Amino acid sequence: MTEAVAAPAEKAPGKKKLLIPLVAVLALGGGFASTFLGFWSPSALFAAPAPPAAVSQHPDVTFVDVPTIDILLPGGRARSLVLSATIETDSTHKADVQHLMPRVSDAFTTFLSGVDPAAYDKRGVLEVIRAELVTRTRFVLGDEPVKDLLITEFRFK
Numbered sequence: 037m038t039e040a041v042a043a044p045a046e047k048a049p050g051k052k053k054l055l056i057p058l059v060a061v062l063a064l065g066g067g068f069a070s071t072f073l074g075f076w077s078p079s080a081l082f083a084a085p086a087p088p089a090a091v092s093q094h095p096d097v098t099f100v101d102v103p104t105i106d107i108l109l110p111g112g113r114a115r116s117l118v119l120s121a122t123i124e125t126d127s128t129h130k131a132d133v134q135h136l137m138p139r140v141s142d143a144f145t146t147f148l149s150g151v152d153p154a155a156y157d158k159r160g161v162l163e164v165i166r167a168e169l170v171t172r173t174r175f176v177l178g179d180e181p182v183k184d185l186l187i188t189e190f191r192f193k
Contacts, residue, residue: 097125099122125182143173144172148165
């Protein structure tokens with residue numbers, strides 16, 4: 037009895053010899069491309085780490101209160117809206133904001149008087165009102181003094 041056993045096929049040695057240089061070329065190309073595009077720097081590997089930048093714990097922020105606005109809403113329900121807000125600015129512009137506060141109050145009152153009373157019952161109305169009040173504040177004071185507007189009270193009586 038003779039059994040014919042086939043010899044296992046050997047892998048072509050040429051493919052393995054070609055794969056190693058191909059992987060090396062791809063790795064070198066990827067490293068060059070990442071340094072060329074600025075993702076990392078080889079010199080940063082040998083340099084001492086830079087000390088963290090000093091971050092001011094309390095930036096130059098000042099808050100100026102807007103006088104409370106109390107508006108009677110039209111309609112048969114006899115509701116009134118009370119709004120208190122604060123303007124965020126810096127100390128260099130605080131005097132300008134305080135000086136023009138009557139104009140800011142007038143702009144707020146004019147806008148809030150023109151809003152349809154049914155709109156106050158809608159979802160998300162506070163974000164819309166805040167955005168409109170910020171726009172009117174920047175219209176009166178300019179873009180530079182106004183950092184933000186904080187609504188501190190928004191209620192119906």
